[in-house]
Amino acid sequence: MATLSANAPGPGNGLLRWWKRTSFTRAAYLYLIPAFLVMGIITFYPMFYQVWMSFTDYNIKNLRMDSAPPNNVGLKNYEDIFKGELAKKVQNFNFWRILVFNLWWVISNVPIHVILGVLIAVLLNVNGLWFKKVYRAVYVLPIILPWLVVATVWRNMFDQDSGSINLLLASVGGLFGVPQEVFRIRWMESIVPPINWLLPGQALPLSYYAMLITNIWMGWPYNCIVATGALQSIPKDLYEAASIDGASPTQQFFNITVPLLRPAMIPAAMVGTITTFNLFNCIYFMSGGGPLRQTEILVTTAFDLVKSQRLYGMAAAFCVVIFFVLLGLTLLTNYVTRATESYDVS
Amino acid sequence: MSVETSSQKSFSLPFGKRNSGPQEGGRPLKLWQQLIYQALALLIAFIVIFPILWIVSLSLNPKNVSRPKNLIPEQISFDAYLRVLDKPTANPVTFRELAVNQLKLAGGSSIAAVLIGVLAAYSFSRFNFKGRKALMVTVVTVLMLPSIATVAPLFVLLNKIQISLGDITFNLRDSLWGVGLAVVSGQLPFAIWNLKGYLDTIPKEIEEAAIIDGASPNQMFISIVLPLAMPALAVTGFLAFSAGWTEFVMSWQFLTKPQDFTLAMSLWNMVGQFSGDVPWSVFAAMALMVASPVAIVYLMLQRYIVGGMTLGGIK
Numbered sequence: 335m336a337t338l339s340a341n342a343p344g345p346g347n348g349l350l351r352w353w354k355r356t357s358f359t360r361a362a363y364l365y366l367i368p369a370f371l372v373m374g375i376i377t378f379y380p381m382f383y384q385v386w387m388s389f390t391d392y393n394i395k396n397l398r399m400d401s402a403p404p405n406n407v408g409l410k411n412y413e414d415i416f417k418g419e420l421a422k423k424v425q426n427f428n429f430w431r432i433l434v435f436n437l438w439w440v441i442s443n444v445p446i447h448v449i450l451g452v453l454i455a456v457l458l459n460v461n462g463l464w465f466k467k468v469y470r471a472v473y474v475l476p477i478i479l480p481w482l483v484v485a486t487v488w489r490n491m492f493d494q495d496s497g498s499i500n501l502l503l504a505s506v507g508g509l510f511g512v513p514q515e516v517f518r519i520r521w522m523e524s525i526v527p528p529i530n531w532l533l534p535g536q537a538l539p540l541s542y543y544a545m546l547i548t549n550i551w552m553g554w555p556y557n558c559i560v561a562t563g564a565l566q567s568i569p570k571d572l573y574e575a576a577s578i579d580g581a582s583p584t585q586q587f588f589n590i591t592v593p594l595l596r597p598a599m600i601p602a603a604m605v606g607t608i609t610t611f612n613l614f615n616c617i618y619f620m621s622g623g624g625p626l627r628q629t630e631i632l633v634t635t636a637f638d639l640v641k642s643q644r645l646y647g648m649a650a651a652f653c654v655v656i657f658f659v660l661l662g663l664t665l666l667t668n669y670v671t672r673a674t675e676s677y678d679v680s
Numbered sequence: 681m682s683v684e685t686s687s688q689k690s691f692s693l694p695f696g697k698r699n700s701g702p703q704e705g706g707r708p709l710k711l712w713q714q715l716i717y718q719a720l721a722l723l724i725a726f727i728v729i730f731p732i733l734w735i736v737s738l739s740l741n742p743k744n745v746s747r748p749k750n751l752i753p754e755q756i757s758f759d760a761y762l763r764v765l766d767k768p769t770a771n772p773v774t775f776r777e778l779a780v781n782q783l784k785l786a787g788g789s790s791i792a793a794v795l796i797g798v799l800a801a802y803s804f805s806r807f808n809f810k811g812r813k814a815l816m817v818t819v820v821t822v823l824m825l826p827s828i829a830t831v832a833p834l835f836v837l838l839n840k841i842q843i844s845l846g847d848i849t850f851n852l853r854d855s856l857w858g859v860g861l862a863v864v865s866g867q868l869p870f871a872i873w874n875l876k877g878y879l880d881t882i883p884k885e886i887e888e889a890a891i892i893d894g895a896s897p898n899q900m901f902i903s904i905v906l907p908l909a910m911p912a913l914a915v916t917g918f919l920a921f922s923a924g925w926t927e928f929v930m931s932w933q934f935l936t937k938p939q940d941f942t943l944a945m946s947l948w949n950m951v952g953q954f955s956g957d958v959p960w961s962v963f964a965a966m967a968l969m970v971a972s973p974v975a976i977v978y979l980m981l982q983r984y985i986v987g988g989m990t991l992g993g994i995k
Contacts, residue, residue, distance in 0.1 A: 361897035362807035366815065369800035369872060376865035377822055380833035387833060397839055454724060462709040463717055472725045475732065478978040480926040482944055483971040486951050486963070487735050496960060498734045551727070612826040614929065619948065633828045640832050641933055649832040656829055664824050 384650045388412070392647035404647060411651035424643055426627040427635075431536060433659070436611060436631040438533050439542075443549050444606045448599055450550065451557025456591065458558075459565045474559070476552050485619035488548040492521035492620070499544075525625045539628050541621035549616050557602055564598035565591070600674045604667035611663060632656050739964035760965035768966055769946045771938040775969070782942040785856055785931070786924030789863040794917045797871030798909065802901055804872070805879035806887070819869050827866035828929055834862045835933055853934050862930040867920045874919070878912035879905065915984045922974040943970050 388411055390404035414420040421427040458469055476484065491498045495518070504517040521544045527537040568591070576586050614633045617623060623630035623638065630638075636656060639649035709717075742757030765775045803809075804816055838853035838861070852858040887900050928944045935941060947970055950963045978985065 358807060358897055359809050362803045362809040362812075365799045365803035365807075365897075365901075368796045369868060370815070372796055372864065373822065373868060376834070376861050377830065377868075380830050380837055380865075383837060384830065384833040387836065392836065397836070399840075399842060457717060457720060460709065460717055462714070463721070464714065465718075465721070469721050469725060472728055474982065475728055478975045478982075479732075479971050480922065480974060482926040482928055482947060483967045484731075486947060487731055487967055489951060490738075490960060490963065491731060491734060498730075551731070555728075608824065612828075614826065614828060619951075633826050637828050637831065637929060637933075640835065646832050646836055653829045653832060657825065660824055660826075660829075661821075 384653060387647050387650035388654050389651075390647045392650065394644045394646075396646075407647070411648050412655070414648065415652060415655060420648065423645065423648075424639070428627075429655075432627075432630050432632060432635055434533070434536060435629065438536075438538075439613075439631060440607055440610045442546060443553060443610045444603055446550050447553035447606055448557050448603050450554040451559075451602075452561045452592075452595060452599065454554065455558045455561035455565055456587070458562065470562075473555055475555075477555050477559075481552070481615035482619065484552055485548065485615050488544070488551075489522070489620045492544045494518055494520050494523070497521070522621055523625055525628070537628055539625055541624065542629050545616055545620050545629065548620060549610070549613065552616070553606065553610070557599070557606070560598055560602040561595055564595050568594045596674065601671050604671050607667055608660075608663065611660070632659065735964045735967055738960055739968055741961050760959075760961035761969070763959075763962050764966045764969060768962065769949045771941060771946070771949075773938050773941055773946075775943075775966075777939065778941060778943045778946050781856060781940060782925060782927075782944065785860055785863065785927060785942060786921045789860050789867055789924045790917050790920035792860075792864050793867035793871040793920050794875070794913055797868055797916070798875050798906075798913060800872045801875035801879050802905055804876045806884070806900075806905070807897075819872050823869040823873055827862070830865065831862075831929060831933055834865070834930075838862070838934070854936050854940070856935075856940055859927070859930045859934050862934070863924055863927055867923065871916055871920060874916045875909070875912055878916070879909060882908050911984060915981060918977060918981060919985065922978065925974050926970070 387404075389406060389408060391407050391411075392404040395401055396404045415429050418428055420429075454473065457463075458466060458473075490496070492500075494500065499521070500517050500519055503519070504514045507517055508514065519540070522541045524540045525537070527539055528543065529538065532538050572590050572594075573586055576590060581589070611631075612633050613631070614637065617629060617631050617634045618637065621629045623634050627635075632652075633656065636649055636652050639645050639652055643649075737753055739760050740756045740758070741753040742755045742759060767773075768775055768778065800819075804812065804819075835853060838858045839851065841852035841858075843850045852861075882905065886904055887895075890900050890904060926944045927942070928948065931942050931945050932948070935945070943966075947963070947966055950959065950966065
């Protein structure tokens with residue numbers, strides 16, 4: 335594009351010509367300056383500062399203007415995080431358990447979102463289904479609500495005494511003569527894991543299931559939107575040809591719909607993976623990581639280290655660790671997307 | 681790391697597109713099939729709507745009950761809404777003040793992010809220059825990071841900026857300005873990436889013609905790209921705004937003065953872990969009042985947003 339700008343001035347004016355020729359390159363950098371200046375000050379500098387902080391014992395005392403600089407403690411913060419020494423200051427802290435739970439949180443959420451999204455999109459794509467438009471308008475509702483509101487509302491719904499979930503269960507149970515008292519379930523506080531074998535070596539309390547339900551409610555519509563878009567681009571004659579050949583609807587689903595949805599659903603699943611991995615809003619507002627930090631994920635732990643524990647140096651080290659975990663996860667999702675992208679649609 | 685993230689793919693807009701009515705050639709649905717599908721679709725619709733109905737019913741419950749018996753309250757009252765408008769939390773601030781603070785935060789940060797972001801997006805989308813790829817990777821890397829990952833250094837650094845004038849001490853950390861800066865730092869990469877995605881879809885032919893006519897990069901930006909990108913600016917701005925409208929992490933960590941508090945903080949204040957007796961009706965009314973402005977705009981802009989979400993919906 336830049337070469338097109340040669341509005342050739344007369345010869346002998348080399349400097350002017352060079353000035354004109356490079357005007358597009360100069361513009362490219364000029365237009366970037368404001369963004370990178372701002373990011374330099376409020377993003378990159380804090381990030382480097384954070385790396386420095388992670389080698390110190392920066393804490394509440396160092397916040398005062400006239401305070402001495404924090405002590406250099408080398409790699410101690412990292413050691414404390416990985417070896418579990420931090421548990422002496424922060425009750426029930428265990429980095430590896432948090433990491434495993436965080437990954438499990440993603441693994442147990444994303445496939446359900448994608449599968450539900452696809453199935454419901456297929457349902458809404460059935461020829462001649464009544465009220466299609468109404469359903470489509472209704473199904474998008476979770477997406478338009480802010481997470482803060484969704485999470486606090488669901489927290490209320492899972493409340494032991496006044497929550498609608500317990501009320502609903504009690505009224506359904508009442509039909510079968512089950513006493514009301516059975517349904518005073520302590521969703522958020524109970525520490526007894528209902529299913530022991532689900533994640534070996536780790537307890538999944540009821541609050542995990544409550545949040546799983548909430549996040550499924552919140553997560554599938556996005557996948558449904560993506561799947562609907564992809565479904566509508568599948569040529570109808572494929573199905574007609576298949577049914578002439580005698581393929582059953584189930585066969586058509588697995589041999590036409592699924593493979594042709596894959597190129598659209600894999601990127602959506604990868605976006606969902608990163609989003610769910612960092613789903614601060616759901617965890618923090620619903621269970622707060624509790625009970626006993628059993629449902630804590632990496633980002634909620636980081637926020638707790640800053641907000642409640644005020645161990646700024648430690649929090650910095652923790653965030654550096656998060657950075658590398660996320661980098662790994664991002665590379666992985668990119669690889670998966672890449673590896674499946676070459677799939678030929680037509 | 682590749683720059684083309686998974687979110688690059690743009691999907692066609694499904695909702696709102698017409699494809700209702702039986703299509704010719706397809707097998708007509710038998711009545712029993714139709715009824716089964718209807719039952720299924722209704723069940724899903726009920727599950728989707730139930731939390732919303734619940735919260736509406738809770739907000740209209742006149743007794744401000746902590747233990748509602750039925751889904752539908754026996755009487756309807758707007759007391760909870762009036763209480764929210766008057767004094768939603770124990771802090772001496774009105775709903776209006778909270779909303780104004782939130783508006784300042786969300787409006788200011790989204791405008792800043794979009795204005796600065798569109799310049800960078802134009803550069804990334806239209807020019808080829810040394811270091812382009814490396815700089816784009818930088819933006820995407822920052823985009824991947826949740827804003828919590830920089831909350832500790834931002835807190836410490838912004839806290840260092842204090843000005844004392846007599847009795848009045850201004851601490852950048854403890855002000856909406858400081859929170860705004862921290863929010864912009866999270867939204868700028870999103871704005872750049874989202875807008876770049878949009879600008880990439882605008883055909884380059886007009887600009888190529890303009891170059892031949894001797895137009896400068898600035899002229900092209902102002903008179904060609906910017907007008908065409910207006911809808912994209914609006915949508916990106918709205919997405920950033922709605923994120924700022926419920927911004928919690930930074931404000932909760934930074935702000936200590938009640939006159940700076942925001943809607944998101946107050947809503948959490950009501951149900952937070954240490955608030956013993958939760959006034960559920962008031963909470964429900966406030967949740968609806970916080971959610972509805974962005975929800976309504978979302979519904980109106982829905983067709984445009986869905987594309988944008990799939991473009992840059994990482995954060």
